[in-house]
Amino acid sequence: MNRKKPSPTTAPAAARGRGRPASAAVDREARERLIDAAVTLFSERGIAATPLSAVARAAHVTPALLHYYFGNKENLVDAIVEERFVPIVSQVVHKLSGIEATPRAAFTTFVQEVTATLSTHPWLPPLWLREVVTEGGQLRERIVGHMAPRLAQPLVGLVRQAQAEGRLNPAIEPRLIMVSLIGLTVFPFAAQGIWRPLFEAGDVTAESLARHVLALLLDGLLLPDK
Structure with a gap:
């Protein structure tokens, strides 16, 4: 049979x-x-x-x-890093490498790329908070190891160079620039279950969020005194 x-x-x-x-x-x-x-x-x-x-x-x-x-789970986690996280980081690195090396251009590209990516990968912000930001998270060493040399360190160097040339606010701490960029881009997506209903902000898109973040970064909160 x-x-x-x-x-x-x-x-x-x-x-x-x-x-x-x-x-x-x-x-x-x-x-x-x-x-x-x-x-x-x-x-x-x-x-x-x-x-x-x-x-x-x-x-x-x-x-x-x-x-x-x-x-086993360890190999599955490694596959997630290599096949999901690394391509995302690589895409941002590629975009940054193809632009004029100025803080304005770099920050604009970073914010636009990250917000667009997070809007199409809803799993990424909560996973980032759980497994990278939280102490003991199983992705911290894996992700930081990929991001620091390829993305964070070049941005730190760009900020320092621009400050030395008098083109960037000297009060900016270069070592905190990635902290600020991640906080302004990743956290809004991770916390959107709170602020969207609280402020009736269901119409806020990734594009409008990017414009808001860039306005804060590049122009600041306060208008010049008249």
């Missing part, structure tokens, strides 16, 4: 024959679903509080298939 072959998206690794997936397209799609499910659940519950079985259920695959792709 012929037995029905198990689906490649639900079968355990032993049914796949020498570890090779039955279909490359199905293989990629199932793996992407697992990573998407993981970032969503990790942002809602935290990495430590999310069992791999919950990730498998959310992705509609078996725990055995998750193990086939990642082996």
Whole structure:
């Protein structure tokens, strides 16, 4: 009697024959679903509080298939960093490298790129707060290791150079510039469940948020005295 072959998206690794997936397209799609499910659940519950079985259920695959792709949670987290966070950082770095090296141009590009990215990746702000900002977060060392040399340090250097040339407010502390940029861009998305209903701000878009942040950064709060 012929037995029905198990689906490649639900079968355990032993049914796949020498570890090779039955279909490359199905293989990629199932793996992407697992990573998407993981970032969503990790942002809602935290990495430590999310069992791999919950990730498998959310992705509609078996725990055995998750193990086939990642082996354990540590490898899954590494995949999230390499395939979700690093491309985002790389995109911002690429945009910054293609502009005129002035603080105004750099800050404008950073704010516009980050706000646009966060508006299309709703899992990122809460995951950032849970696992990067919070003490003991499992992404802190991984993310900071990618961001500091590629993004933060060049911006610090740009601020210092502009101050030395007399083109930037000397009261600005260069080592806090990334703290300010992250606070002005990431936090509004992470806290929008509070300020949107509180201020009836459901119509605030990523573009209007970027304009607001850039007005604060580049022009300040107060108008010149007349």
